Amino acid sequence: MNGRTGILGIALAGISFFPHNSYGVDVYSDPAGFITLTIAGTNGSPPGTTSKLSYLGLGMTQFVVKPGRVTSAVTNELVDANAAWATDQFNGANGPHFIEITSGSFAGTIDDIVKTVGSTKKIYTANNLVSLGLPNIVNQTYRIRKHWTIAGVFGAANAAGLAGGAGAASADNILVPDGSGGFTTFFYKNVNIPPGSGIGWRKSDNLTLDASVTKLYIDQSVLVRRKQASSIALKLVGSVKFGQTIVPVETSNNFVGNVYPASVTLSNSGLYTASSTTGVAPGAGAASADTVLIDTPSGLQTFFFKNVNIPPGSGTGWRRSDDLVTDRGSTLIPLGAGFIIQRKSPRPAFDWKSPQPFVNN
């Protein structure tokens, strides 16, 4: 699958779908496992190809470090009266964490944790979840996980084996979506040039600052530009995420990832909901509709939802931009894959409810 095929290996470690919380003693276990992400090299590409781009989806999450139930909430302050966490346990030096609401109509909503206070049993989220549409957040269950980071996925000392370099132009690149349609570029700096700038993960415009703790959101695609001939098999060990995931889709290019360790088809992706305020906007062709771009051995292919039977007999449903007739609903977004949702201007942002593509058993 052109460098994005994931191979799922799940070692069930005792599944508990509901956390048990007994006055600060948390007992919780997730199904653990791994997927293998393939970072494609240039080998096999047309002569003269100097780099190969792989769209990765982080199909595993970090393990749950704290499950619980919200007992009260004001703006971006969530209280769990039964919690027993320490101040700054989920932020700062302990690394970036996020909370996922796991019950209610907004289950799957994810937000960064910016502050943790032990004495008040509060966590502070990056956004005002109440005003964002979660008025009934009280009594809903939640899970807290650590974010993936560049070091967590690719290794603090580049265990993944990406090509290092003195700068981003010569090294393999990790491209992290910046939230506005573009990217921030990272690379592994393997020489202490200029002197004192050190060795390690760096952002392309800062050769000195350690970028290893850069957050990688589970619902975003991570792009890797490989400049070597050989491919890399990257094993991502983690936990399986259960339940739907709410993914914000902004106006512009959205580089999103399959957050589950299972492939999903366009038809069951939940991307088309028959309402352009909750899903992709359909159209007669790819030029007017919102589009979904999936990487294939032939390169990026563009899909859209066709909602009119024009030309007559061409039908409606998921279509590829160059073929208005063939139904493409069974097109796979593979596990371990990232892909692109193009939300056309001036359509507003929407929250994509990405359903869990497998059955709990």
Add this chain to the structure above:
Amino acid sequence: MKGRKTIAVLTACLAVAVTSANAAKVEWSTGLAGAVQVDDSFVPDNSLLRLGVFDITDLEIQANKLDIAYLDVHFTLFAEGGVGDGAGDAAGFWAISSIGLANPSFVGKPIYLWVFNTSTLGSATEHGIFSATPASWVFPDDLALPPSDSTAIELAQVDQFVVGSVGPTLNFGTDAAPVFVATYRLSAIPEPTTALLVGMGLVGALAARRRK
């Protein structure tokens, strides 16, 4: 992640501009290279770095390399920075990220790097103009799909010394484990008085020729 929504709201107006006229984003650094002056000392911290395009040919740039004002007229600035930016204030080195939101007309044009040995164009006594032949040295469309690989360029990739030359190669490692760094040398800009004298000499020569 809800966390991104705040950013999206704050940049909503910007995003409209970006989607209607794509911007170019370039991340530029020295890589395994540094910039040196004529005497082979590193270009000082905070010296002016300019990234942009020329509307004249390389031959015209070279023919007018002593006339900074003339070159400046024919140069469209994409972004500028200082030596030491992003690289621990090390002389001769830099790493900068630039987004040309205001002028999408850069997209598709060859990238030129204009380096000076002081913090202002007017006070510089040396400069170098560098480019490279790889396709990556073209201003990218940052919303192109798939993403262009010209978002990152390095001085180490330079192979077009429009003004300037190759400097000494330095070993930043040890004898046992050498790490060689190429350098690119700037070219002297005559003092205004010197330039004037050069010009007067030419006038004198022409006058003498007429008298013959």
